[in-house]
Amino acid sequence: xxxxxxxxxxxxxxxxxxxxxxxxxxxxxxxxxxxxxxxxxxxxxxxxxxxxxxxxxxxxxxxxxxxxxxxxxxxxxxxxxxxxxxxxxxxxxxxxxxxxxxxxxxxxxxxxxxxxxxxxxxxxxxxxxxxxxxxxxxxxxxxxxxxxxxxxxxxxxxxxxxxxxxxxxxxxxxxxxxxxxxxxxxxxxxxxxxxxxxxxxxxxxxxxxxxxxxxxxxxxxxxxxxxxxxxxxxxxxxxxxxxxxxxxxxxxxxxxxxxxxxxxxxxxxxxxxxxxxxxxxxxxxxxxxxxxxxxxxxxxxxxxxxxxxxxxxxxxxxxxxxx
Amino acid sequence: xxxxxxxxxxxxxxxxxxxxxxxxxxxxxxxxxxxxxxxxxxxxxxxxxxxxxxxxxxxxxxxxxxxxxxxxxxxxxxxxxxxxxxxxxxxxxxxxxxxxxxxxxxxxxxxxxxxxxxxxxxxxxxxxxxxxxxxxxxxxxxxxxxxxxxxxxxxxxxxxxxxxxxxxxxxxxxxxxxxxxxxxxxxxxxxxxxxxxxxxxxxxxxxxxxxxxxxxxxxxxxxxxxxxxxxxxxxxxxxxxxxxxxxxxxxxxxxxxxxxxxxxxxxxxxxxxxx
Amino acid sequence: xxxxxxxxxxxxxxxxxxxxxxxxxxxxxxxxxxxxxxxxxxxxxxxxxxxxxxxxxxxxxxxxxxxxxxxxxxxxxxxxxxxxxxxxxxxxxxxxxxxxxxxxxxxxxxxxxxxxxxxxxxxxxxxxxxxxxxxxxxxxxxxxxxxxxxxxxxxxxxxxxxxxxxxxxxxxxxxxxxxxxxxxxxxxxxxxxxxxxxxxxxxxxxxxx
Numbered sequence: 050x051x052x053x054x055x056x057x058x059x060x061x062x063x064x065x066x067x068x069x070x071x072x073x074x075x076x077x078x079x080x081x082x083x084x085x086x087x088x089x090x091x092x093x094x095x096x097x098x099x100x101x102x103x104x105x106x107x108x109x110x111x112x113x114x115x116x117x118x119x120x121x122x123x124x125x126x127x128x129x130x131x132x133x134x135x136x137x138x139x140x141x142x143x144x145x146x147x148x149x150x151x152x153x154x155x156x157x158x159x160x161x162x163x164x165x166x167x168x169x170x171x172x173x174x175x176x177x178x179x180x181x182x183x184x185x186x187x188x189x190x191x192x193x194x195x196x197x198x199x200x201x202x203x204x205x206x207x208x209x210x211x212x213x214x215x216x217x218x219x220x221x222x223x224x225x226x227x228x229x230x231x232x233x234x235x236x237x238x239x240x241x242x243x244x245x246x247x248x249x250x251x252x253x254x255x256x257x258x259x260x261x262x263x264x265x266x267x268x269x270x271x272x273x274x275x276x277x278x279x280x281x282x283x284x285x286x287x288x289x290x291x292x293x294x295x296x297x298x299x300x301x302x303x304x305x306x307x308x309x310x311x312x313x314x315x316x317x318x319x320x321x322x323x324x325x326x327x328x329x330x331x332x333x334x335x336x337x338x339x340x341x342x343x344x345x346x347x348x349x350x351x352x353x354x355x356x357x358x359x360x361x362x363x364x365x366x367x368x369x370x371x372x
Numbered sequence: 373x374x375x376x377x378x379x380x381x382x383x384x385x386x387x388x389x390x391x392x393x394x395x396x397x398x399x400x401x402x403x404x405x406x407x408x409x410x411x412x413x414x415x416x417x418x419x420x421x422x423x424x425x426x427x428x429x430x431x432x433x434x435x436x437x438x439x440x441x442x443x444x445x446x447x448x449x450x451x452x453x454x455x456x457x458x459x460x461x462x463x464x465x466x467x468x469x470x471x472x473x474x475x476x477x478x479x480x481x482x483x484x485x486x487x488x489x490x491x492x493x494x495x496x497x498x499x500x501x502x503x504x505x506x507x508x509x510x511x512x513x514x515x516x517x518x519x520x521x522x523x524x525x526x527x528x529x530x531x532x533x534x535x536x537x538x539x540x541x542x543x544x545x546x547x548x549x550x551x552x553x554x555x556x557x558x559x560x561x562x563x564x565x566x567x568x569x570x571x572x573x574x575x576x577x578x579x580x581x582x583x584x585x586x587x588x589x590x591x592x593x594x595x596x597x598x599x600x601x602x603x604x605x606x607x608x609x610x611x612x613x614x615x616x617x618x619x620x621x622x623x624x625x626x627x628x629x630x631x632x633x634x635x636x637x638x639x640x641x642x643x644x645x646x647x
Numbered sequence: 648x649x650x651x652x653x654x655x656x657x658x659x660x661x662x663x664x665x666x667x668x669x670x671x672x673x674x675x676x677x678x679x680x681x682x683x684x685x686x687x688x689x690x691x692x693x694x695x696x697x698x699x700x701x702x703x704x705x706x707x708x709x710x711x712x713x714x715x716x717x718x719x720x721x722x723x724x725x726x727x728x729x730x731x732x733x734x735x736x737x738x739x740x741x742x743x744x745x746x747x748x749x750x751x752x753x754x755x756x757x758x759x760x761x762x763x764x765x766x767x768x769x770x771x772x773x774x775x776x777x778x779x780x781x782x783x784x785x786x787x788x789x790x791x792x793x794x795x796x797x798x799x800x801x802x803x804x805x806x807x808x809x810x811x812x813x814x815x816x817x818x819x820x821x822x823x824x825x826x827x828x829x830x831x832x833x834x835x836x837x838x839x840x841x842x843x844x845x846x847x848x849x850x851x852x853x854x855x856x
Contacts, residue, residue: 084715092716099720100533103727104526110731111525118738125741149406155440155447156406171399171407214404238642239469261745266682267802267821355408362407474823479674480758525734529726532755536722565722568675568756575752620838621831624671628831635824 119191126260130218130230133247133256135314140222142230143371146192147359148199150211159211160363161199162370168203173362177202186372217356219371226250231356235348237262238269238341246352247315252286255315257349269341277335277342279307281349283319283326289353292332294343299333374448378433379424384450386423386439397443400427403436410437458589463644465593471569472601473631473638478569482602483627485563487613492606496599498560500592502538503570507591509534510574511584518578531574532565539564569598604634653778660782667790667830668837672759676750677790678826684807687795688788689743693732693751695784698760700728702780705768721764722755729755759783798829 084092130142148159156171164186168177179202185195196213203211220227229248234241240263247255257278264270271277276299284292306325310318319326334342363370374388384400400410411428418424431437437450471477485495510531518524543561547554564570573594577587608630617626664670667677673694680686704724712720733751737744744751754760763783768776796806802821804812819825 088715092713095713096716096719099723100529103529103723106727107525107529107730107734110734114734114738118734118741121738121741151403151406151438155442156401158407169407171401171409265822267815267818355405358408476679476823476826477675477753479678480672483671483674525730528730528733528752528755529723532722532726536719566756566758566761568753571753571756572749575749618835620835620842625831625835625838628827628834632824632827632831635827636822639823 129245129258129260130220130247133230133245133258134220134228135255135316136220136222136227140220140227143219143221144216145219145363145370146195146199146216147214148196148203148211149214150203157203157211159199159203160370161195162366163372165366165370166199166202167363167366167370169362175366178366217359219367221371228255229356229360231352232260233348233352235344235351237272237344238264238338242272242341242344242348244345244348244352246281246349246356248353248356249316252353252357253319254281254284254289254349254353256310257281257345259345264338264341268335269338271335271338272341272345275308275310276304277333278345279310280329280332282307282310282315283322286353286357288330289350292330292346292350294334294339294346295331296334296339298336300329303329303333374446376439376448376450378431378435378437378450381430382427384425384427384431384437384439385418386425386448387421388423388446389421397441398425398439399442400425400437400439403438403449406438454585458585461586461589462593462596465590466597466600467638467641468644470597470601470638470641471572471594472598473635474642475572477572478567478598481563481567482598482605483624483631485560486602486605486627487609489603489606489610491560492602493599494557495560495563496595496602498557499564499567499570500595500599502535502542502561502564503573503595503598504588504591506535506538506570507573507577507587508584509538511577511582511587514574514578515584524578527575527578528571531571534574535570536565569594601634605631608634656775656778657782657785660779660784660786661789662786662837664783665786665790665837666759666783667787667794668834670759672762673757673787674830675753676747677787677794678830680747680750681791681794681798681826681829682802682821683799684792684795685743686747687791689736689740690747690750690754691788691791693736694754694757694760694787694791695781696732697725697728697754698763698784698787699777699780701725701760702763702768702776702783703773704728705764706771706773706776709769717769718765721761721769724764725757725760726755759787793833794826794829797833798825801829 127142131137131140134140136142143163146161148161150157150159157168157176158171159166159168159177161181164181166177166179166181167175168179170176181198184190185198199213200211216232218230220230228250231246231248232243233246234243236242241261242259242264243261245256245258245260247257249255259273259278262270262272264272281289281292303325306322313321332342332346374386376384376386376388379385398412398415400412401408402410410431412425413428414426416424416426425439434452436452438447439450440447465471469475472479472482481495481499486492513530513534514527518527518530523530539561543554543558546558546561573591574587576582577590580586582590605627609627612626612630621629660666662669666672667674676690676694680690701721701724705721708720708724729752732754733748736751737748763779767779771779798820800806800811801817802815802819802825804810804815817825820829
């Protein structure tokens with residue numbers, strides 16, 4: 050065996066790297082006189098050089114991977130959205146971003162559609178309409194560029210804190226409205242749960258997809274399972290607002306039906322199961338995870354409610370706002 | 373001076389005189405959805421300077437709300453009190469999200485140093501001090517250099533650099549200033565560099581865009597949680613050392629089983645809610 | 648020093664000095680992300696890459712390194728490779744990265760990587776250092792696969808997300824506490840294999856004696 054293994058055998062192993070390290074330092078410290086000025090300069094230069102090289106390498110890796118990362122994240126989001134709305138590649142998806150600026154308790158809200166930035170006062174009056182510059186209307190425009198444009202426009206001298214606060218997507222197929230995806234978030238067991246709520250044009254839920262969560266595996270993390278998230282499918286906006294979470298076991302046949310969504314498109318499924326939906330008016334909580342279940346249910350409720358009010362505000366401009 | 377706070381699931385207490393026209397024009401919003409006004413169903417005068425507003429929507433004491441009146445230009449923010457936010461951060465990072473038992477960080481040092489109560493305490497104290505210092509320095513660097521310059525990809529290198537430099541500096545200084553202290557805590561100082569918690573704190577703070585005080589509270593809470601875990605574990609291990617454990621379980625395996633039992637009991641903190 | 652053969656170097660990392668079960672180093676991710684095999688695999692591969700790259704770098708650069716600043720430089724090298732691997736994983740595996748992101752970043756504080764650089768790579772030529780890195784990296788990967796598949800199978804009744812047992816046999820296995828129990832049991836198993844092979848248990852079992 051090499052000396053290496055001998056070293057690790059003879060030491061308490063957790064301290065191994067440090068032991069070796071500090072042992073060496075101690076040996077050196079008393080032996081060698083403090084480094085001369087020349088040595089110090091050399092060491093400092095050497096370290097600075099190494100740091101600079103590393104920073105350069107990382108900068109290069111960053112430049113190479115960042116576009117790929119953004120592209121992949123976007124692609125993942127888009128696949129999710131298409132799957133939720135049951136749209137194929139031919140259909141179009143538009144993002145609408147929302148910005149907020151506050152002063153003295155008064156808010157101004159800006160919606161950035163693919164063509165316009167529309168600004169509203171907090172009483173719902175339109176107070177501004179800006180057409181996006183040519184380069185931002187292209188699909189290749191990044192979120193960063195869009196945010197910069199919107200914030201600049203909304204950034205009045207007396208309102209220095211405009212910021213991005215949320216977004217939703219509109220799906221269009223053959224020129225017709227095919228549904229909405231609203232991004233929502235809610236405080237889960239420990240941290241925020243971010244989700245997509247898919248709605249038909251008449252506000253019936255088509256699906257819920259959890260995008261990001263930090264719930265415990267085996268417990269709260271079950272919110273991503275079909276048997277939980279699909280319980281929202283087929284509910285109208287009115288039923289959603291009255292949903293309650295019950296701590297009863299999920300009936301096995303209902304669970305089976307819920308797990309079939311995905312194999313059967315959501316709209317067909319809703320048609321088939323109207324009687325079942327009436328029979329199960331509530332959300333069955335995940336066993337052992339009532340907090341996570343309630344969090345998602347409340348998040349869906351709130352997201353639905355807020356979205357309806359926002360959409361009512363935007364509706365008159367929607368036609369011209371989308372290309 | 374107008375003050376207001378959330379006092380119930382549907383109730384807000386307002387400490388001010390509200391003239392009648394203002395009362396009719398009150399507007400309450402959640403700061404996150406400032407475009408959606410909440411419905412105030414009733415405004416009752418409690419006494420001369422106090423009003424209680426009732427809302428249709430449920431309110432949460434941890435959220436930020438804005439109350440304004442268009443009639444007299446009044447505007448007030450309803451936020452959870454500063455100190456209760458800090459205390460909530462500390463308790464949640466020390467107990468509910470204890471790094472060792474629920475996030476499994478710092479395990480190498482945790483198992484290596486928790487054999488004797490004395491070393492456990494030494495490590496806990498040294499670590500807490502260094503972690504808070506490192507948390508502060510990393511926050512400053514991240515907030516004033518990395519974020520404004522968009523150098524987020526250098527986070528790991530920058531933070532480990534700060535930790536290493538801090539540990540080295542502390543070691544040198546303590547060695548020169550107080551030899552007794554150095555003999556007692558020097559070895560723990562060196563070990564800190566390989567404790568992932570010290571790196572996890574600034575990384576979590578950076579992801580959460582925490583403010584300075586919250587960052588410090590997280591650093592303090594997590595290192596206190598770590599010290600607590602070390603102390604509990606060392607007490608248990610001192611006892612187990614005397615117990616007749618099956619030969620193949622002696623040493624580390626049984627320590628892991630013990631840690632599992634602790635982790636199960638820490639699960640009990642997770643329903644804890646504040647404010 | 649005569650260099651041990653490739654087989655010895657690699658087997659040492661896999662079994663005799665398995666970084667997780669024997670040396671009890673790099674435990675944090677071994678417990679944290681092994682709730683499913685997929686997560687465990689991703690982190691195992693990440694650590695493998697960082698370990699091999701760092702060992703090789705240390706071995707290549709050793710003639711140019713001033714002994715006074717060797718450790719800071721080693722830390723820098725590890726941090727460099729971790730950052731690079733982190734960015735690449737974030738770009739190409741966004742779905743899994745979302746779950747294990749923090750732990751990938753924390754590889755930088757893994758004692759095992761620095762300890763192999765300091766104890767082996769800084770004293771040995773490039774090829775043995777590479778093998779040593781591969782052995783240790785594989786040892787870690789093995790630990791992650793073993794723990795990950797065991798916990799996923801027992802806790803969720805599936806492997807790589809494919810259901811194998813229709814019910815969840817023992818939910819505890821994927822809960823926070825389950826990770827500790829599983830590792831403790833596997834460590835005991837390693838000790839038991841030693842016992843069967845007729846080796847004497849190192850005093851006190853594990854390395855902590």
